[in-house]
Amino acid sequence: MDIKPYKIPQSVLVVIYREDGQVLLLRRTIAAPGGEPFWQSVTGSKDSEDEDWRETAAREVLEETGIDALAPGCQLIDWELENVYAIYPEWQHRYAPGVWHNQEHVFGLRVPSYMAVHLNPREHTAHDWHDWRDAAQRCFSSSNAEAILLLPRFEPALAQSQQKP
Secondary structure (H helix, E strand, O other): OOOOOOOOOEEEEEEEEOOOOEEEEEEEOOOOOOOOOOEEOEEEEOOOOOOOHHHHHHHHHHHHHOOOOOOOOOEEEEEEEEEEEEOOHHHHHHOOOOOOEEEEEEEEEEOOOOOOOOOOOOOEEEEEEEEHHHHHHHOOOHHHHHHHHOHHHHOHHHHHHHHOO
8 A cells, every 4th residue: 555645735836827917727626625616826735845946836837737837938937925824624634743734835937828738637627718817716715816916016017007097
């Protein structure tokens, strides 16, 4: 019997977006704790305590979407934001006894409009591109929604379009 190691309570959240403000959302294979569809950006835990945040972000993006975050035309940006949140009781068994909170480091990944998405079917059943404001409303996770709403801070063209009447 294989024993899975406990998840490290340090993860990344990567908001993947295009220059026009379209944000990629992925629907998880499992429902949200309330049973509703679970839409999110790319998330994932470190593989080891010493794995660099940027390495974790690039690896998770590749595993979940097939996108090489370091490819020409892509720009992986550390937003230098962190969230700490309580781990849902439904997922507590994945972590070591006594671990109740996760530290999440936030990145943005701007991709070209022609970038293809190839989902990992073990993790996600669908993907879709949405205007960033609509994407924030569709996210299950409040920290994910809040990160998406910060997109104009990191994409100046979106901030300027917000100011137009």
